[in-house]
Amino acid sequence: MSNRNFHGSVFFISLLISASSNAQSDYYTLDDYAKVDKIDTHIHITTNRDAFVEQAKKDNFKLLNIVVDLSKGPEFIEEQYEYGMDQKTRHPDDFEVATSFSIKGWDEPDWMEKTIRWLEKSFDEGAVGVKVWKNIGMVFRDKNGDPVMVDDPKLDSIFNFITEKKKVLVGHLGEPQNCWLPLDEMTVNNDRVYFEEHPQYHMYKHPELPSYEEQVAARDRMLEKNPDLVFVGAHMGSLEWSVDELAKRLDKFPNMSIDLAARIGQVFYQTIEDREKVRDFFIKYQDRVLYATDLADNGSMDADALQKQLHDTWLLDWQFFVTDDVMTSDRVNEEFEGLKLPKGVVDKIYSKNARKWLKMFPDQ
Numbered sequence: 001m002s003n004r005n006f007h008g009s010v011f012f013i014s015l016l017i018s019a020s021s022n023a024q025s026d027y028y029t030l031d032d033y034a035k036v037d038k039i040d041t042h043i044h045i046t047t048n049r050d051a052f053v054e055q056a057k058k059d060n061f062k063l064l065n066i067v068v069d070l071s072k073g074p075e076f077i078e079e080q081y082e083y084g085m086d087q088k089t090r091h092p093d094d095f096e097v098a099t100s101f102s103i104k105g106w107d108e109p110d111w112m113e114k115t116i117r118w119l120e121k122s123f124d125e126g127a128v129g130v131k132v133w134k135n136i137g138m139v140f141r142d143k144n145g146d147p148v149m150v151d152d153p154k155l156d157s158i159f160n161f162i163t164e165k166k167k168v169l170v171g172h173l174g175e176p177q178n179c180w181l182p183l184d185e186m187t188v189n190n191d192r193v194y195f196e197e198h199p200q201y202h203m204y205k206h207p208e209l210p211s212y213e214e215q216v217a218a219r220d221r222m223l224e225k226n227p228d229l230v231f232v233g234a235h236m237g238s239l240e241w242s243v244d245e246l247a248k249r250l251d252k253f254p255n256m257s258i259d260l261a262a263r264i265g266q267v268f269y270q271t272i273e274d275r276e277k278v279r280d281f282f283i284k285y286q287d288r289v290l291y292a293t294d295l296a297d298n299g300s301m302d303a304d305a306l307q308k309q310l311h312d313t314w315l316l317d318w319q320f321f322v323t324d325d326v327m328t329s330d331r332v333n334e335e336f337e338g339l340k341l342p343k344g345v346v347d348k349i350y351s352k353n354a355r356k357w358l359k360m361f362p363d364q
């Protein structure tokens, strides 16, 4: 009898110990930051210096460098691509590249063939995907003066080629909804600064151009036509203002995921309004969200200042996702509480989803 009691209490104590150690290990802490493998899936390096990658290695981040068609022609794309490939060659375990293509020459008969040839070369050299940028839909006009939208049938040949090659399309299409609002009605401070500095992209001032709704609708029609295309909606798929709207698209398009690049402010903003809703979104769509920042290095910033900016940005985001600390950010004007997501969700958002959707570092 006493023997049974003894065993019973040992069993009970060991249950208690395993329950409490489970509770402790369900969540990461701020101190786990450097220990956990992480990938930033949206950065821009256009320099040969190593300051960015060195800080990333210290902070246990791997990187996806994204080339962008800034409407300056193919030479400018090749230049960014070469910077990226140089970094990838020197840091193969930590650095991947997504290429892009130039819209310049769109009306010329050999544009398609040249574009496919360029993409093929990029894929042969290891690019994991292709970025399509907001100049499609917002800036570029064809020979008739009409904006070319991303669901233009001519682009389907390119998207088919990307699908055939089992690569990924990263789409920055449209802009945050704030872009169509006056500066004083924008939800986050970083958008206010950006559109004040880039009035050519501030659509509130350009009512003659396609609306926010038209940009998102063209993207949705493109995805409807290309169900097998693996698509990463950069900048929260331009639906950064509402996790409900985003959830609708993720439900509708099973091959769509999103990156968080430069839209964490909108996540903070929605967390101020309804933390549980935002937290539920990240848990429900834990397989569809990629951590990303849009941090950049063009070689002009002092290396120490750049490294501090990288570390501070990454660490603040980590604190937000893993703790329930009450926090502040210069992007929003009120306090908000961290989401304290479970470890399994954090691991997916911070690296597993990037490895799955973008096939990054397949040999690791």
Ligand SMILES: [Zn+2]
Binding pocket: 042, 044, 066, 261, 294
């Ligand atoms: Zn970017």
